Amino acid sequence: MLVRERETPEGLLVAVCDEECLGETYDDGDVSLTVTEEFYGGEESDADEVVDSLTRASVANLVGEECVTVAIEAGLVDEERVLDLGEALHAQLLWL
Template sequence: MYLKVHRIPGAGEVVAACDSELLDVTLMHGDVEVCITREFYGTERVAEEDVRRALAGADNVNIIGKRVVALAEAMGLVNEEDCIMIGDVPHAQIFRI
C-alpha cells in the first residue's frame, strides 16, 4: 500500500492511502475520471501496520482499493455501503467531526 499524510495548518491532517497496484492508474466510471497520483497517495510503499496506525488517528481519510478499504472496514471505520465504486474499485472518504 501507499500512504501519505497531508498536514494542513489550522485544519489538521488528511490521510491518503491506496492499494499498491493502483498508484499511477486512472480509473474511469462513466464520465468520471479518477487519477491515483503519487502527489496525493505518496511515493513509498508502507506496511499494512503503518496504514492501520495512520487510519486509527486520522480526522480525515481518503482511501481507494480493495485491500485498504477492507482494512478500514475491519477497523470499524467504514462500511461497504459507505463506499463509492469506481468500476470494481472501492473508494471511501471518512470525516470525523
C-alpha cells in the same frame, strides 16, 4: 499499500492506496478518479500502519480493494458508503 500523511490547518490528511492503483485513472461514468503520485505516493505500509494513520487522521482518502477492506475490517469505514469504480474501491473518511 502506500500511505502519505500531510499536516494541514484543518488537521491530518491521510491518503492511502494499493500500490497497483498508483498512476491509474478509474471512471464509472459519474465519477472519475486519478490516483496521482503527488497525492497518493507515500511509504509502503502494512495493515497495522494503515489503521494507525487512519485513526489519527482528520480526513482520509483511500483507493484500492486491499486498503479499503483494511479500513472496513477495522471499523473505520462503512462498507455501504464505499464507491465501486469498477476496477477499484474508493472511500473517504472524515472525523467530526
